[in-house]
Amino acid sequence: MRRHRRTKIVTTLGPASATPEAVRDLFEAGADVFRLNFSHGTHRGHAERVRWIREVERAADHPIGILMDLQGPKLRLGAIAGGEAMLEAGAVFRLDLSPEPGDSVRAPLPHPEVFEAIEVGAELLIDDGRIRLAVRECAADHAVTEVLFGGRLSDHKGVNIPHAVLPISALTDKDRRDLEFALTLGIDWIGLSFVQRPDDVAAARRIIGGKAAVMAKLEKPAAIECLDEILAMSDGVMVARGDLGVELPPEDVPSIQKQVVRRCREAGKPVVVATQMLESMIAAPAPTRAEASDVATAVYDGADAVMLSAETATGAYPREAVSMMSRIVARVERDETYRAIVDAVHLAPERTASDAISAAAARVAETVRAAAIVTFTTSGSTALRAARERPAVPLVALTALRATARYLSVAWGVHCIVSPDVGGFAEMVEIACERSVEAGFAETGQRLVITAGVPFGTPGATNILHIAWIAR
16 A cells, blocks of 8 residues: 655544544545544543554555544633623733632633743733733732733633743643553554643653653744754654644744754654644535645645644544545645755755665665665664655665554655565565565666665664665
């Protein structure tokens, strides 16, 4: 099973895609990785979805990645008497720790850490920024604010505090329970929500213990300020533009997206661009032209993957949304300017044998007009270094570990094939040729560029580059 595009698609499962048939349909439409949002649903329901995904994987004989998205410490107001209240611009509005239901002049905010972090002059954004408050007085148990932009306030709306680093962990008690459960299911990637600092990632890694890869979700301005440190601690990054776009001015988000994608490419770590990519397809069978351009921009930037959220989780056209995204991606990658834009980002290889060979493989493959680059990988690092170069020819990764193949499902251009370990040089060449032909990447008479490490099976030890001719 071969995708005729390099940029991967992450698809969120939810009520609109909660059957085995729907999962199969989404995979056939183009989904490479399935996202399970643990903000919703039950453990039993998520376990069932994992089973469906693995059944599709077995039937297709193609590795599929699963991303578990933790809820994280989402700040929310308490209850409002009668379910809602109207806030008028210019009015005084109090937030406090009292559990009493709120009204048009006060509301419960059951998060003492917020009152510890905010200062006079800070802005609080309610309901994704639809309501904005400015802090005029604050104490350890309350804050008096002025309503800058009013509106209808209802129960349990989310609260964002731009530019404040809150004294809370990125892992709540619920997240820890969910994480422990997800690890028993063999989840491949853990999406860590509301990361503020590198320590948040380190705390998650200690719990995960190498059983899954960590994807830091960039949703807070504080995370952007220490991006390099967070990236160093993470296996991948998601540009989660929903909350990020609430806490930052909208005009800042596009440049931050480009900055993050560039830094991830330099580090050779997968980066996913997410949120509101084909938002109108929640209710319509086709996207707006602006949404198509948004997806295209992420592809031109060189993102490893683009993600669908509500479009496939709760939307009326989940399969159509995946198919449309796949078509947009494929069309961009056929554009003659795409290659020029990707190649314009010159990434200097790190001073290692693995990087030198990965960089050389891309150049050699282009020079000899190879059908594909074939890389043998154990941990996935060799394939990621090869993908970092964004080669012009297909990239085939052969690994004996299904977990590695699933892990690489989010990486740009990497087509993974689970294949037994090789024991020698001749066997390496033979298997590379056989698997490439079987998967439709090469034909008799064409060349392959092969990279591997000796001793075979040693993680991160790429030290061979070989040009092979596929004989009859």
